[in-house]
Amino acid sequence: MSAERRLFFALSLPAKLQKQVIKWRADHFPAETGRPVAAANLHITLAFLGEISELKAEALTRVAGRIQAKKFSLTLDDIGHWPGSGVVWIGTKRAPNALLQLASVLRSHAARNGCHQSTLPFHPHVTLYRNATRPVAIPPATPEWMLEATEFSLYESLYEKGRTRYRCLQTWPLADAPAT
Ligand code: ATP
Ligand code: MG
DSSP: OOOOEEEEEEEEOOHHHHHHHHHHHHHHSOGGGSEEOOGGGOEEEEEEEEEEOHHHHHHHHHHHHHOOOBOEEEEEOEEEEETTTTEEEEEOSSOOHHHHHHHHHHHHHHHHTTOOOOSSOOOOEEEEEESOOSOOOOOSOOOOEEEEEOEEEEEEEEEETTEEEEEEEEEEEOBOOOOO
16 A cells, blocks of 8 residues: 655635635635535645655655744735646735745745656746636736745545545644744
8 A cells, every 4th residue: 555645835815814705705606617616725835845755745844844934924916827737716816935945945945855746937926716717707906815824734635425524634834934
């Protein structure tokens, strides 16, 4: 039996924001848009690791614990549809540097540990729908929600009974930004 697990680093959404996103999505998109992501699964991926061994998972867990990254907030003020991957998403027009740095250091550690990293630029986003392969009418405005990131986590992606579920394996706090 393979001991490999499908892992990724991500930011989670607070429960209140999950509910707001779900309600806004239902109010602004027709049901046939695609496969809606479950509230508990809404997240921003920082680095995808793929199916990896326990040894690699342990190594990446150790380096994650040594990362010195700062807290940040971002505004969800952007929205789009990638027809190729069938993803409808919300994101931010101005990704904070602390977010870009955190993702970049996680992705370079992942690459160094043999986890293939996409060559596409990092585009932080929350996936709202998958399998959205037909044209989608994008709402003209986003609700401008704020996301305060105070921690990041390592997740395992599990596929059970026809559904994808994420299990949080470990969470690390982000440091207070220096007073200005
Ligand atoms: P499902 O595959 O059931 O539609 P999912 O895509 O959320 O659900 P995973 O495929 O395990 O579940 O992906 C977990 C996270 O990693 C998601 O944010 C997904 O977009 C991202 N991800 C998956 N595959 C890749 C990849 N090859 N490169 C970059 N990110 C990926
Ligand atoms: Mg997937």
